[in-house]
Amino acid sequence: MSKLLKHRDIRLKQRYRAEAFFRSCGLFAISLGVFFLLVLLYSVFSQGVSAFWQTSLTLSVKLDAKIIDPEGRRANDPQIICIADYPRLLRNALAEELGVSLDDLVSLREVSRMFSFGAGSQLRDLVVKNPQLIGTSQKLTFLAASHVDSVFKGQVNLSVSETKRKLSNKQLEWMKKLAYEGILHKTFNFGFFIFSASSRPEMSGLGVALIGSFYMMFIVLLCSLPIGVAAAVYLEEYAGRNRFTDLIEVNINNLAAVPSIIFGLLGLVVFIHFLGLPRSSSLVGGLVLTLMTFPTIIIATRSALRAVSPSIRLAALGLGASKTQTVFQHVIPLAIPGILTGTILGLAHALGETAPLLLIGMVAFVANYPVSPMDPATAVPVQIYMWANEAERAFVERTFCAIIVLLMFLALMNIAAVLLRNRFERRF
Amino acid sequence: MNPELSIKMRGLDVKVFYDSNQALHGITLSILENNVTALIGPSGCGKSTFLRCLNRMNDTIEGARVTGHVFLDEEDIYDSSLDVVELRSRVGMVFQKPNPFPKSIYENVAYGPRIHGLARSRLELDEIVEKSLLKAGLFNEIKDRLHDAGTGLSGGQQQRLCIARAIAVSPEVILMDEPCSALDPIATARIEELIDDLRKNYTIVIVTHSMQQAARVSQFTAMFHLGTLIEFGATETIFTSPKEQRTQDYITGRFG
Ligand SMILES: Nc1ncnc2c1ncn2[C@@H]1O[C@H](COP(=O)(O)OP(=O)(O)O)[C@@H](O)[C@H]1O
Ligand SMILES: [Mg+2]
Numbered sequence: 001m002s003k004l005l006k007h008r009d010i011r012l013k014q015r016y017r018a019e020a021f022f023r024s025c026g027l028f029a030i031s032l033g034v035f036f037l038l039v040l041l042y043s044v045f046s047q048g049v050s051a052f053w054q055t056s057l058t059l060s061v062k063l064d065a066k067i068i069d070p071e072g073r074r075a076n077d078p079q080i081i082c083i084a085d086y087p088r089l090l091r092n093a094l095a096e097e098l099g100v101s102l103d104d105l106v107s108l109r110e111v112s113r114m115f116s117f118g119a120g121s122q123l124r125d126l127v128v129k130n131p132q133l134i135g136t137s138q139k140l141t142f143l144a145a146s147h148v149d150s151v152f153k154g155q156v157n158l159s160v161s162e163t164k165r166k167l168s169n170k171q172l173e174w175m176k177k178l179a180y181e182g183i184l185h186k187t188f189n190f191g192f193f194i195f196s197a198s199s200r201p202e203m204s205g206l207g208v209a210l211i212g213s214f215y216m217m218f219i220v221l222l223c224s225l226p227i228g229v230a231a232a233v234y235l236e237e238y239a240g241r242n243r244f245t246d247l248i249e250v251n252i253n254n255l256a257a258v259p260s261i262i263f264g265l266l267g268l269v270v271f272i273h274f275l276g277l278p279r280s281s282s283l284v285g286g287l288v289l290t291l292m293t294f295p296t297i298i299i300a301t302r303s304a305l306r307a308v309s310p311s312i313r314l315a316a317l318g319l320g321a322s323k324t325q326t327v328f329q330h331v332i333p334l335a336i337p338g339i340l341t342g343t344i345l346g347l348a349h350a351l352g353e354t355a356p357l358l359l360i361g362m363v364a365f366v367a368n369y370p371v372s373p374m375d376p377a378t379a380v381p382v383q384i385y386m387w388a389n390e391a392e393r394a395f396v397e398r399t400f401c402a403i404i405v406l407l408m409f410l411a412l413m414n415i416a417a418v419l420l421r422n423r424f425e426r427r428f
Numbered sequence: 429m430n431p432e433l434s435i436k437m438r439g440l441d442v443k444v445f446y447d448s449n450q451a452l453h454g455i456t457l458s459i460l461e462n463n464v465t466a467l468i469g470p471s472g473c474g475k476s477t478f479l480r481c482l483n484r485m486n487d488t489i490e491g492a493r494v495t496g497h498v499f500l501d502e503e504d505i506y507d508s509s510l511d512v513v514e515l516r517s518r519v520g521m522v523f524q525k526p527n528p529f530p531k532s533i534y535e536n537v538a539y540g541p542r543i544h545g546l547a548r549s550r551l552e553l554d555e556i557v558e559k560s561l562l563k564a565g566l567f568n569e570i571k572d573r574l575h576d577a578g579t580g581l582s583g584g585q586q587q588r589l590c591i592a593r594a595i596a597v598s599p600e601v602i603l604m605d606e607p608c609s610a611l612d613p614i615a616t617a618r619i620e621e622l623i624d625d626l627r628k629n630y631t632i633v634i635v636t637h638s639m640q641q642a643a644r645v646s647q648f649t650a651m652f653h654l655g656t657l658i659e660f661g662a663t664e665t666i667f668t669s670p671k672e673q674r675t676q677d678y679i680t681g682r683f684g
Binding site for chain 1: 483485488490513514515516517520521523525527528529530539540543544590593594597
């Protein structure tokens with residue numbers, strides 16, 4: 001009897017059950033999130049990694065003076081070297097490897113289609129730079145055509161009838177032979193990071209987009225960090241609470257929630273139409289992204305400032321530090337980890353932003369590298385958007401590969417945020 | 429009162445409002461030089477509020493408004509001619525919860541002299557830091573850890589660090605708001621000893637919840653109740669023969 005009395009009914013069972021239920025809910029939610037993340041990463045990587053390699057042809061090319069300069073006039077007319085028939089040199093070199101007769105014009109056409117369109121210009125650039133090579137034989141590596149690349153990577157269904165394929169059976173045979181001889185092989189696709197826009201997938205890359213994104217990030221950092229932090233410090237530490245500051249506060253919070261495409265519209269009207277800044281330029285893109293980022297930075301900075309213990313302010317003020325000394329010598333240093341984290345997350349957000357850039361004309365076919373932020377450029381996410389509209393297999397692969405690059409940049413920025421935070425927090 | 433005692437600070441009809449809520453109803457009180465004055469009274473009676481009037485820390489509270497006069501020596505500290513930064517360098521403060529800066533012990537103590545330009549050289553600064561830590565009775569414990577974090581010390585040590593930090597600016601008056609309420613009895617005893625030592629060179633005003641502490645460390649006691657000063661006098665008199673019934677009741681623990 002007395003033993004029974006010792007146990008009180010304090011609903012222990014229900015409480016533990018509720019706890020177990022909550023834990024399993026949490027676990028389930030996390031597993032679901034991880035699952036989808038893995039699915040995303042798997043689908044992106046499985047389709048995109050192949051674009052890091054590109055099929056190339058390495059063969060020895062005879063720089064035949066009779067083809068480059070049949071009349072021997074190059075000493076007087078250097079122009080000749082520039083307009084010579086380089087694709088023919090390539091074709092002849094490959095035909096020789098394949099044992100195709102130079103009289104079999106039909107086969108020769110198929111031989112020349114194995115090369116990328118850019119191979120001829122590559123050879124031309126080499127010869128124009130080093131005219132003394134004329135007459136010699138050079139072992140060189142050229143890009144293969146994108147169909148060859150796709151087939152070589154096993155991305156094309158070869159069981160369909162020959163007429164519906166880009167490559168004939170003869171070309172497939174040649175590929176086997178060339179691969180066996182080591183002429184056809186895969187190389188690391190440096191071009192993907194260097195080339196600009198092109199209608200030929202093997203010659204298009206992220207070059208312009210990377211430069212554009214870099215300019216824009218630089219502009220965003222340069223503009224939004226000082227302005228955002230200054231605004232936040234003023235609002236949080238100096239401005240009193242009144243109608244006016246309340247209004248500003250509400251507006252900043254709203255600004256952070258405005259759909260990004262509206263910022264693009266704003267940029268179009270203000271920066272391009274009103275201020276006359278160049279369309280498609282990374283300057284305008286950067287300014288638009290600044291507008292988007294700096295509410296985020298203000299909000300992050302304000303909450304970082306607010307998180308600094310009031311006792312630190314009192315300690316400084318009590319010693320006779322002025323308001324400004326208190327803020328700059330005690331409060332801001334303690335808020336720096338939070339400010340940095342907010343800034344980097346804002347930048348990462350800006351890096352992935354696409355919609356506003358479409359409106360200011362950054363969705364453009366830009367073949368020349370932007371020398372300054374005033375020149376037309378694109379951005380990595382915009383490039384992804386443009387490639388995603390292409391049907392060719394080689395572009396699909398590039399789309400996913402560009403996504404991998406973008407994700408890697410985002411991951412790097414987030415890691416940087418964590419490292420910086422730890423570094424600054426470790427000071428006591 | 430003893431004629432050789434001179435008045436260091438004097439509040440004259442001090443009223444404090446937090447927005448529309450009046451916390452102090454006209455306090456007139458003198459703080460005597462080189463003595464410890466204890467402010468006692470039940471929670472919420474305005475002790476901290478009055479203490480904050482003495483170095484204008486109420487300025488930092490939004491909505492707080494102070495009327496009346498507070499004199500430091502013969503100067504009215506609410507007169508615009510006395511800068512608040514200068515005032516706080518002359519009237520230091522130690523808070524209820526130890527609040528060292530998240531910096532090294534050395535930097536904590538050196539901060540005040542640095543911003544006020546009290547040291548002309550690094551050597552002089554070292555000397556000020558060492559002396560302040562000595563006076564706060566902390567130096568011997570931490571002399572080989574000067575460059576370790578101040579926040580890594582124990583609660584009692586942190587509070588003594590805060591006292592050293594306040595002393596380093598060479599104030600004339602030190603205000604302490606329940607400096608021992610977060611500390612264990614041993615740390616409390618050390619601080620009480622320290623306060624008794626400091627009295628020789630500084631004028632001290634201390635808010636305390638502990639009657640024993642008030643009796644032990646103070647020479648004068650002011651009893652607050654509901655925003656008014658109900659009794660002020662020598663501590664001995666207040667504790668042995670208070671004039672007011674409410675004081676008697678509070679001291680003996682019948683309310684508070
Ligand atoms: N920052 C503040 N804002 C508004 N009211 C305050 C503030 N500080 C104190 N008060 C009010 O002033 C009165 C006195 O408070 P306080 O001086 O802190 O009392 P004590 O220190 O004696 O416990 C209390 O009624 C309290 O509610
Ligand atoms: Mg208090």
